[in-house]
Amino acid sequence: MDQEDQKKAVAKAVLEYIPENSIIGVGTGSTVNYFIENLATLKHQIEGTVASSLATEARLKALGIPVFDLNTVPAPVLYIDSADHYNALRQLVKGKGGAFTREKILAAASQQFICIVDESKETAVFGESPIPVEVIPMARSFVGREIVKLNGDPVYRIHTLTDNGNIILDVHNWSITEPIKLEKALNNISGVVANGLFADNPATLLLIGTKAGIKKIS
Numbered sequence: 001m002d003q004e005d006q007k008k009a010v011a012k013a014v015l016e017y018i019p020e021n022s023i024i025g026v027g028t029g030s031t032v033n034y035f036i037e038n039l040a041t042l043k044h045q046i047e048g049t050v051a052s053s054l055a056t057e058a059r060l061k062a063l064g065i066p067v068f069d070l071n072t073v074p075a076p077v078l079y080i081d082s083a084d085h086y087n088a089l090r091q092l093v094k095g096k097g098g099a100f101t102r103e104k105i106l107a108a109a110s111q112q113f114i115c116i117v118d119e120s121k122e123t124a125v126f127g128e129s130p131i132p133v134e135v136i137p138m139a140r141s142f143v144g145r146e147i148v149k150l151n152g153d154p155v156y157r158i159h160t161l162t163d164n165g166n167i168i169l170d171v172h173n174w175s176i177t178e179p180i181k182l183e184k185a186l187n188n189i190s191g192v193v194a195n196g197l198f199a200d201n202p203a204t205l206l207l208i209g210t211k212a213g214i215k216k217i218s
């Protein structure tokens with residue numbers, strides 16, 4: 001099975017975790033897009049969804065799957081999303097697609113978070129690829145300087161505005177041995193909205209598509 005087949009397999013395997021009549025939070029990205037196609041086959045068995053991005057909302061609606069505003073429903077029973085990297089502690093790096101702030105809100109607001117990934121995303125030490133940070137536009141230079149003090153190398157993601165109207169700094173050259181500490185330090189900088197480290201509140205369950213089948217870390 002190649003990477004794409006592993007994504008498809010894990011996006012199918014997660015269906016058995018979806019309770020009837022539930023509200024499901026839905027993440028963003030290519031793995032989740034496979035999941036959304038599968039979810040359409042169950043759309044009459046669930047109450048509906050909450051979307052983590054405008055792109056996901058459009059896909060859900062196009063398939064006739066109800067989408068609710070998070071403010072109008074009780075806590076979603078389950079949040080399903082993918083990640084750019086994962087480790088054995090179910091901690092994640094997310095945000096290549098730029099939707100991580102709303103994804104983090106849904107991960108926090110939901111009773112459980114199942115992360116669906118392919119095995120290429122396993123990483124022992126985070127930082128090998130950049131950590132995205134969503135920033136209020138007027139704070140861009142200030143936040144950049146604060147990140148340099150934390151020994152990171154921030155790069156402005158050009159031509160990108162998040163669904164929340166903010167900019168993204170991708171931080172290179174970190175070897176992250178204490179992800180929870182760094183996640184909190186970034187959150188503590190005025191002007192930072194959220195960052196792509198999902199370490200303090202990791203996934204409840206990782207479902208991993210591998211060459212040998214689906215692996216679980218719970």
Ligand code: 5RP
Pocket residue numbers: 027028029030031032081082083084093094095096097098099100103
């Ligand atoms: C978007 C994300 C995605 O979950 C992450 O980028 C993985 O995407 P893909 O399923 O396309 O590999 O965090 O903000």
